[in-house]
Amino acid sequence: MTTKRTYLDPIHQDIVLDRRQPAERLVMDLIDAREFQRLRRVHQLGVSFFTFQGAEGSRFTHSVGVMHVASQLINMLSEKTPSIEKHRGLILASALLHDIGHGPYSHVTEKILHYDHEEWSCKIISGDTQVREVLDKYTEYPNLAETIVKLLKKEHYPKYLSHIVSSQLDCDRFDYLLRDSYMTGTAYGHLALQRILRSLEINEEKDRIEVVGEKGQTAVEDYLFGRYSMYAQVYYHRKNLAARAHLAKLLRRVKQLMEANHNFAFMDDPTAKWLNGDKLTVDEYLSLDDVQMTYHIKRWVGDSDPVLKDLAARFLDRKLFKATRIMPPPGANNGNGKFKDSIEQVQNYARKIVKDAGFDPEYYVAVESTGFRPYDYYRPDAAIPQTNIVVRTDTGLVSELSELSPTIAALVKGDYESFWLVYPPEVSEKVLEIKELAHAR
Numbered sequence: 001m002t003t004k005r006t007y008l009d010p011i012h013q014d015i016v017l018d019r020r021q022p023a024e025r026l027v028m029d030l031i032d033a034r035e036f037q038r039l040r041r042v043h044q045l046g047v048s049f050f051t052f053q054g055a056e057g058s059r060f061t062h063s064v065g066v067m068h069v070a071s072q073l074i075n076m077l078s079e080k081t082p083s084i085e086k087h088r089g090l091i092l093a094s095a096l097l098h099d100i101g102h103g104p105y106s107h108v109t110e111k112i113l114h115y116d117h118e119e120w121s122c123k124i125i126s127g128d129t130q131v132r133e134v135l136d137k138y139t140e141y142p143n144l145a146e147t148i149v150k151l152l153k154k155e156h157y158p159k160y161l162s163h164i165v166s167s168q169l170d171c172d173r174f175d176y177l178l179r180d181s182y183m184t185g186t187a188y189g190h191l192a193l194q195r196i197l198r199s200l201e202i203n204e205e206k207d208r209i210e211v212v213g214e215k216g217q218t219a220v221e222d223y224l225f226g227r228y229s230m231y232a233q234v235y236y237h238r239k240n241l242a243a244r245a246h247l248a249k250l251l252r253r254v255k256q257l258m259e260a261n262h263n264f265a266f267m268d269d270p271t272a273k274w275l276n277g278d279k280l281t282v283d284e285y286l287s288l289d290d291v292q293m294t295y296h297i298k299r300w301v302g303d304s305d306p307v308l309k310d311l312a313a314r315f316l317d318r319k320l321f322k323a324t325r326i327m328p329p330p331g332a333n334n335g336n337g338k339f340k341d342s343i344e345q346v347q348n349y350a351r352k353i354v355k356d357a358g359f360d361p362e363y364y365v366a367v368e369s370t371g372f373r374p375y376d377y378y379r380p381d382a383a384i385p386q387t388n389i390v391v392r393t394d395t396g397l398v399s400e401l402s403e404l405s406p407t408i409a410a411l412v413k414g415d416y417e418s419f420w421l422v423y424p425p426e427v428s429e430k431v432l433e434i435k436e437l438a439h440a441r
Contacts (some may be wrong), residue, residue, distance in 0.1 A: 007064055011178050015068045022140045023089040027067060029137075030096055033130035034286075039063060039100065041289035045180060046108035047247060050318055051239040052184035059099050059106065065175040070095035070164055073171060073197050077209075081202040087161055089141045094148050094165050097131065098172060100124050103274070103285070104293035105247070112248045113275065120285055122149045127282040158207050159386055167387045168378055169200070169209070169220065177223070177230055188229035195219040201392075210398070211391045220389060221405055228377035228411060236370040238420060242323040243315075245366040245422040250297070250311040251275060253363055257305055266299035268292075307363055322428055323368065323420045343367060343419055346434055350423055353430045366422040378402075378412060 005028055007015040017024040030036055039060035048055040070091050078085050101120030103109050110117055125131055126145050135145040150156040151165065164171060174193055181189030199216020200209050211220050234240075255275055257264070270284040271292065300312035314320065326346050328339045351361035380388045380400055389401040402409045423431050 009061065009065060009068070011065055011175070011182060012068050015064060022138070023092050026089050026134065026138050027092050027096055029134045030093060030131060031064065033134055035100060035124050035129050035131045036060070036063070036097070038286060038289055039102070041291045042102050042104065042106060043290050044106065044176070045183065046105045046240075047243040048184065048234070048237075048240055050243045050320060051237050052186075052234070054185050055180075055183050057179060057183045059102050062176055062179055063096055063099050065179060066098065066165075066171045067092050067096040069171040069174050069193070069197075073164060073200065076197050077200065077202055081204065084161075084202065089138060090144065090147055090151065091161060091164055093135065093138075093144065094151050094162075095171055097121060097125055097148065098152060098165055100131070101285075103288050104290050108244050108247060109251070109293075111244075112251055113277070118152060122152060123282055124286070125149055125152075129282060129286075158204070160202055160204075160207055160209050163209055163387065167209075168380075168389050169196075169211070169223075173227070174223075177227060180230060180234065181226075184234050186230075186234055188233055189226050191223040191226050192219040196223060203390075206386075208386045208390060211389060211401070213392075214394055217391050217393070217401070217404065220391075220401065221408055224378050224389075224401075224408060224411065231370075231377050236418075238323040238325070239320070241368040241370070241420050242321040242422050245323070245368050246311070246315055246321045249363045249366060250300075250308070250315055253305070253308045253311060254300075257308060262305060264300070265303040266296060268296075271296055307360055311363065319425070321364075321366075321422045322425050322431075323422045324431065326367070326419045326421055346421055349434045350421055350427075350431055353427050353434075354423060357424075357427050357430075359424060359426075364424050368420045368422055370418045370420070378408070380412060 003019040005017050007017075009015050017028050019025040019028060037060070040058050042059045043049065043055075044057040044059050044062045045052075045055040071088075074084055074088055074091060084091075098121060099117070101117040101122070101124055103115065103117060103120070106117075125135070126149050132145050135148070138144050141147070147156060151162045154162045154166070156162055163169075166172060174191070174196070177189035177191060178193065181187065195215060196211075196219045199211050199213055199219065201212050203210050211217055258272065258276055270280065270287045273280050273284065274288055297312045297316055300308050301316060303309045303312070326343055329342050347365060347367055350365050354361045354364045378389070380402055385400070390398060391401050391404055392398045393404070397404075402412045421431065
């Protein structure tokens with residue numbers, strides 16, 4: 001039997017693993033576990049395929065990519081810090097499994113239903129699963145499952161190991177920016193990956209990873225602006241916001257009907273418990289994926305409730321809501337009450353228009369906001385300085401990046417939050433007549 005396996009990847013080309021290397025054998029066995037194979041059925045970009053036709057990639061391909069980038073980074077870091085080699089199995093397994101707890105449509109339902117995919121990742125890793133069985137057999141690193149959980153929760157020392165997987169400059173972000181840019185057909189997320197990786201060094205005394213040199217700093221600055229552009233132009237695209245709001249309204253209707261003991265056209269037990277916020281076993285949670293959720297929506301097209309039936313049909317056939325930006329009135333800004341009052345007034349006008357058109361405003365009007373999300377472009381955190389991007393210049397000066405770079409300082413201090421009114425396309429003309437939206441774009 002051949003000892004090598006090659007994953008052909010559109011971003012990293014050939015990802016070659018060899019069973020003769022203990023850490024790579026571990027990765028190969030983890031990839032074959034049923035819990036990891038489930039990630040093939042979870043979209044990497046949630047419902048973005050409605051907006052970008054190529055955004056059909058899965059959490060599976062992304063996770064394999066993160067592992068590969070982590071392996072490359074270990075190779076480079078080990079030149080000056082050889083001790084990191086003993087952690088190779090831990091780092092690669094953590095990078096591979098970091099997203100294993102994602103639910104249907106990834107971050108979209110996570111926001112709607114207020115669950116934590118990272119918490120589920122830890123439950124799957126430490127539970128009675130094939131993943132746990134593989135980890136327990138890896139004798140080169142005792143208590144590997146428990147250690148991975150600590151690393152993902154940033155409770156493991158040295159902490160720079162967890163920063164390789166999750167920080168402001170991590171292998172997760174490197175892969176998803178390159179991959180999402182490629183899959184959406186955009187150029188915003190391009191970054192000089194190899195140059196950035198070569199510029200990173202471990203500061204064991206400070207327990208952190210630093211960017212070293214002017215070339216590295218420049219590459220990281222480009223990466224951060226690419227990250228900002230991906231959020232502004234892809235992740236926060238108005239059609240993405242409308243699709244997320246549409247799904248949120250659909251699931252809200254389902255939950256209300258559940259409270260009324262509605263007889264659904266179809267509803268399996270794990271989905272009912274998940275939507276209702278009930279406690280799920282690991283096996284029940286693992287039955288949830290995009291295929292299963294889409295099947296429910298297909299069945300709800302035939303439901304007896306007219307609102308659920310309509311929302312499900314619109315979602316399935318891409319007859320999605322529209323989204324229009326709400327512009328601040330003169331003298332107002334995002335941080336004052338005048339703008340908040342304006343948003344509420346716009347929403348009330350839209351609710352009346354929608355109601356007059358024969359739609360229930362509770363399910364056909366929404367306001368979405370962008371900015372200040374957990375996965376933001378870059379916000380240095382004074383409370384957790386180790387997660388910030390720290391640069392060591394050619395002259396030996398060590399500082400947080402925004403203190404060295406005026407362009408990054410401007411990005412960090414900017415207020416980029418926006419608000420969007422979401423409504424059905426049937427009332428587009430009347431909505432655009434609302435005075436407060438006269439300058440909408």
